[in-house]
Amino acid sequence: MSTWASADPVSSGALLAVRDLKVTFPTEDGLVKAVDGLTFDLRAGETLGIVGESGSGKSVTSQAIMGLHRGSRAKVEGQIVFDGRDLLKIVDDDLRRMRGRDIAMIFQDPLSALHPYYTVGNQIVEAYRIHNDVSKAAARAHVIDMLDRVGIPNPQKRIDQYPHEFSGGMRQRAMIAMALVNSPRLIIADEPTTALDVTVQAQILNLLVDLQKEFGSSIIIITHDLGVVAELADNIMVMYGGKAVEGSSADEIFYEAEHPYTWGLLQSMPRIDAVKQARLQPIAGNPPSLINPPSGCAFHPRCAFRDDERLGCSSVVPRFEISDEHPTRCLIPQAERRAIFQTQIETRTA
Amino acid sequence: MFAYVVRRIFVGAIMLVVMSLVTYLLFFAAPSDPARFTCGKNCSPELIEQNRKALGYDKPVFVQYGQFLKGVFVGREFPDDPELKKSAPETIAECPAPCLGYSPLQSDTVSSLIATAAPVSISLALAAFILWMVLGISGGVIAALYKGRLIDRALVGSALIVYSFPTFFIGLSLYIFVAIKWQLTPIPVYTSISDGGIGPWLYGLFLPSLTLALIYIAGYIRLTRAFVLESMGEDYIRTARAKGLTQRRILGKHTMRAALTPIATVAGLDLGGLLAGAIITETVFNYNGLGKLAVQAATTYDLPTTVGIVIVAATFIITANIVVDVLYAVIDPRVKYS
Amino acid sequence: MTDLPTSGRTPDDEPAAASTSTATSTPSSAPTSTPTSTPTATPPSAHDASRDRTSGASGGRRFSRRRKAADDDVALGEVILEVTDLKKHFPMHTSGIIRRAADPVKAVDGISFSVRKGETLGLVGESGCGKSTAGRTLLQLLQPTSGSIRYKGKDVTNADPKELRKLRNEMQMVFQDPYGSLNPRQTVGTIIAAPFHIQGIKPEGGIKAEVQRLMERVGLNPEHYNRFPHEFSGGQRQRIGIARAVALRPKVIVCDEPVSALDVSIQAQVVNLLEDLQDEFELTYVFVAHDLAVIRHISDRVAVMYLGKIMELATRDELYENPLHPYTQALLSAVPIPDPRRENKRERILLKGDLPSPINPPSGCVFHTRCPRYREDLSEAERTRCTTEVPVIQGEEDHRVACHFAGPPKVDVI
Structure with a gap:
């Protein structure tokens, strides 16, 4: 990858090109800028990891791509170009037809994401038949096949069971089967393993990797867990306060991280692979307000490397240059950032 | 499931027995003399004594209760006197099972009084039930779909106003304006199906059932609106949208299924409570249903009838509770009784 | 303690916080001496050195301040809590017209371990393994089905209410859910002061002053004494829960997933706070969590649970470097x-x-x-x-x- 994103979203050749995406919600306390100017490309077959803490805007981004904010009070601006069409401009019904067929979504908590009163089979068959003119029997056979492929044992019997009769891991497998039933070109997985136990998480992540190879879908995986993206993602975007603060290949985030917030994340995480358990270095303070974000760089109040006098961290808004290979929203000059990472940041990577 | 139903019915039966005992004790073991109220204005000491004997009030209260229970299951006679039956059978009142007592004031068995009044109340309750379910739920759904818009505010606002009016006010207004002044409907008179067929039966029911239903419509608009909104915010609705389903299908299949389940529960209990008579509505429209019978019995100190109606009402409510609980397991697959 | 991550604290606050702790514990001039005769004792140095704290202050303090040995007191590194064959079964009943007792849910099914004073025992496992039930049974928030819990050598398994109340002075709990475990209608001051009222203890200088000292110690602004839980962020709420737990200067704290609901940067703040408090008050932790990285970070010894039983129990590095x-x-x-x-x-x-x-x-x-x-x-x-x-x-x-x-x-x- 030469640049993070190209200038023209339509001719970029990417499957999904997001340009200057903004999502705002009016509230009694003021306008919440949940996503504030997001730009990235996702090519066919690639996996993008979006990493951030609560309130960073990562989930709102995924719902904006699915068009799930339509009909709500949220305002979505910018461009979301999927396969050459701007999803923000097409009519509701066209978008609806793309949902589930071209773009599918896997949610965090499979128990609440599945309807409790309908069988798992009923819900997946419905997802298939809404986009395919097939008989119920044919759809059912296809769904049994899908359940089998996502590793649900005894699918002929399981298809007629209700979600509460499934274990957490099986439910998430069923969600994945539902997402894949139309062989979508893009799968958005929003914290797909956060509600699961670690051994089940390993099974599900393995399954996602295998299925991506089989179906060739692109994946956006949204998570707070850097370990999960380390396993899955080709590229990683770190979000903070509704903005992308750093974007790069997966390796670079871990071995050549450039943003102080990314450094903070790497240092505040306890590591299972660290023989020496050094004291954690938390990021001071709390996440920023999305209604009245800090002036200048949104991260400056918590930044250990801010330099107001020289760089104006509290007044100058840093830019995220998409023409860069490794864009970083930070006022510290790149050479300095690299030096800091090499000398001062103990990421505890082996 | 079967075991659960059996257990619930068993517990329900015990509750009924306990409840009837309590009611019985309350009315007949009170410090007042029950025989005193058996003959209205033309009471003489002799008549009181005669009635006391005939109705069994001279016996200890638990013996009386035992006779009452016997009457419920096998029927009884008033007075329970084999010799009198031989000498003057025409003075004996037969009370076949289920016998809930004999009302000397009305010269009739309580069971037959209730049997006459019950169809009126049940017709009224069912008609009102259909009205309030249809109008209340559709109003609630519309309000939820247009949440925050004018139509939502109008529906919720008028529901609040209706809710705050007393039933007798609504009933009298409808009666006076709709039926009498504007003559939009005929004067409501109850006509049973066997007397006049379905048409007149429905005609007669319209205004009273509307009166009865209005307050429930108001309540159900708010209830439905809340449940639909809650359901629309659920994760599985987001999943349904992400699948690419149409709005209509999401609402019809996914939202309503979840929203209607709790409404069915409440509706079952409300209907159970209403079957035993709508006192105010029946009084306003002069309908001879259970509600009016109850008022009559209470104001004339007709103790056997009062006890009988209380027991019938309790039976309806206990049955409705069991039915609703069992129904719940049918509509919500997560509920498994054992 | 200058590395404490929250605002509102300056190094000048330190003497005040320190004097708080010395008010209840007399500093002993005796150097750390660990009796080696106890069979279960591990060398405390292993515990201390293995945790390579960047903050020298807290690492050094761990064994420097000693409580005056009361009759029933336990020295650092000695067994303070001993659990033997502890079981917690939840009764079930059969279906059918007449209900009978059926096989119970064996949430905790015969676990044995000991906890040494000043250490952190990690209890780790996946959901349904019984780790949280074990933590609650330990504090007798749940009545054990069988087995014994010995605290300072004394069997407290079936303590009567009076003894239990005394025990609560010394054993406390921090819960997972910083939203659910705080009464939304009580102010933070009331919540943190509750242990004093329940136990009928009047701290020196009054309850309010003590509560504000506690708030400051856990990194909350003492001026927020009259605020309600919903006015705080998740991390701050967990600090409130911690302040409440340490209010009575307990010896043992069972932490039930205290950081799993928090974002990673906030989680690190709370983990550090727990470590600092442990050093300062010589606390013993039983740390229940599903996150194996957090457990590795904070524990001295780790017990891995599966279906109500302990599968493996080892010192931290043994377990992670050489799992058997x-x-x-x-x-x-x-x-x-x-x-x-x-x-x-x-x-x-x-x-x-x-x-x-x-x-x-x-x-x-x-x-x-x-x-x-x-x-x-x-x-x-x-x-x-x-x-x-x-x-x-x-x-x-x-x-x-x-x-x-x-x-x-x-x-x-x-």
């Missing part, structure tokens, strides 16, 4: 490591199937239905042993395993 139980190995290998190059080289040990029901746990070793070693490496005769004979936890004092065929993994798990 196939379940521990699978658990560790499942954790994704934030290091792509290493991650790509790792071979996962994937467990098949779902957790069996705790009502009818598998016979013999409860793990055999999902055990990769059972499936791949054992002969038919050996398998019979797994399905019929319940493995007893055994081994060296610093590393005990409940497996008939315990041994190192075939691949590197971390």
Whole structure:
């Protein structure tokens, strides 16, 4: 990858090109800028990891791509170009037809994401038949096949069971089967393993990797867990306060991280692979307000490397240059950032 | 499931027995003399004594209760006197099972009084039930779909106003304006199906059932609106949208299924409570249903009838509770009784 | 303590906080001496040195301040809490017209361990393994079904209400959910002061002053005394819960998933706070969590639970560097490591199937239905042993395993 994103979203050749995406919600306390100017490309077959803490805007981004904010009070601006069409401009019904067929979504908590009163089979068959003119029997056979492929044992019997009769891991497998039933070109997985136990998480992540190879879908995986993206993602975007603060290949985030917030994340995480358990270095303070974000760089109040006098961290808004290979929203000059990472940041990577 | 139903019915039966005992004790073991109220204005000491004997009030209260229970299951006679039956059978009142007592004031068995009044109340309750379910739920759904818009505010606002009016006010207004002044409907008179067929039966029911239903419509608009909104915010609705389903299908299949389940529960209990008579509505429209019978019995100190109606009402409510609980397991697959 | 991550604290606050703790504990001039005669004692130095704290101040303080030894007091490094064959079963009933007692849910099914004063025992496992029930039963928030809990050598398993109340002075709990465990209608001041009122204790200088000192100590602004829980962020709420737990200067705190609801940067703040408080007040933690990285970070010893039983119990580095139980190995290998190059080289040990029901746990070793070693490496005769004979936890004092065929993994798990 030469640049993070190209200038023209339509001719970029990417499957999904997001340009200057903004999502705002009016509230009694003021306008919440949940996503504030997001730009990235996702090519066919690639996996993008979006990493951030609560309130960073990562989930709102995924719902904006699915068009799930339509009909709500949220305002979505910018461009979301999927396969050459701007999803923000097409009519509701066209978008609806793309949902589930071209773009599918896997949610965090499979128990609440599945309807409790309908069988798992009923819900997946419905997802298939809404986009395919097939008989119920044919759809059912296809769904049994899908359940089998996502590793649900005894699918002929399981298809007629209700979600509460499934274990957490099986439910998430069923969600994945539902997402894949139309062989979508893009799968958005929003914290797909956060509600699961670690051994089940390993099974599900393995399954996602295998299925991506089989179906060739692109994946956006949204998570707070850097370990999960380390396993899955080709590229990683770190979000903070509704903005992308750093974007790069997966390796670079871990071995050549450039943003102080990314450094903070790497240092505040306890590591299972660290023989020496050094004291954690938390990021001071709390996440920023999305209604009245800090002036200048949104991260400056918590930044250990801010330099107001020289760089104006509290007044100058840093830019995220998409023409860069490794864009970083930070006022510290790149050479300095690299030096800091090499000398001062103990990421505890082996 | 079967075991659960059996257990619930068993517990329900015990509750009924306990409840009837309590009611019985309350009315007949009170410090007042029950025989005193058996003959209205033309009471003489002799008549009181005669009635006391005939109705069994001279016996200890638990013996009386035992006779009452016997009457419920096998029927009884008033007075329970084999010799009198031989000498003057025409003075004996037969009370076949289920016998809930004999009302000397009305010269009739309580069971037959209730049997006459019950169809009126049940017709009224069912008609009102259909009205309030249809109008209340559709109003609630519309309000939820247009949440925050004018139509939502109008529906919720008028529901609040209706809710705050007393039933007798609504009933009298409808009666006076709709039926009498504007003559939009005929004067409501109850006509049973066997007397006049379905048409007149429905005609007669319209205004009273509307009166009865209005307050429930108001309540159900708010209830439905809340449940639909809650359901629309659920994760599985987001999943349904992400699948690419149409709005209509999401609402019809996914939202309503979840929203209607709790409404069915409440509706079952409300209907159970209403079957035993709508006192105010029946009084306003002069309908001879259970509600009016109850008022009559209470104001004339007709103790056997009062006890009988209380027991019938309790039976309806206990049955409705069991039915609703069992129904719940049918509509919500997560509920498994054992 | 200048590394405390929150605002509103300056190094000048330190003497005040320090004097708070010395008000109740007399500094002893005696140097740290650990009796080596106790069979269960580990050298405290192992505990201290292994945790390479960047903050010298807190590391040094750990053993420097000693409580004056009261009659029933326990020295650092000695067993303060001993659990023997603890069981917690939840009764079930049959279906049918007449209900009878049926097989119970064996949430905790015979666990034994000891906790030493000043250490952190990590209790780790997946959901449904009984770790939270174990934590609650330990504090007798749940009545144990059988087994014994000895605190400072005294059996407190069936303590009467009066004894139990006294025990609550010394054993406290921090809960997972910083939203659910605080009464939304009470001010923070009321919440933190509750232990004083319940126990009828009047701290020096009055309750309010003490509560504000506590708030300051855990990194909350004492001026927020009259605010309600919903006015605080998740991390701050967890600080409130911690302040309430340490208010009475307890000896033992059971922490039930205290950081799992928090974002990673906030989680680190709370973990550091817990570590600092442990140093300052010589606290003993039983730390219940599902996050194996957090457990590795904070624990001195770790017990791995599966279906109500302890599978492996070892000192922290032993467990992570040399896991001997196939379940521990699978658990560790499942954790994704934030290091792509290493991650790509790792071979996962994937467990098949779902957790069996705790009502009818598998016979013999409860793990055999999902055990990769059972499936791949054992002969038919050996398998019979797994399905019929319940493995007893055994081994060296610093590393005990409940497996008939315990041994190192075939691949590197971390």
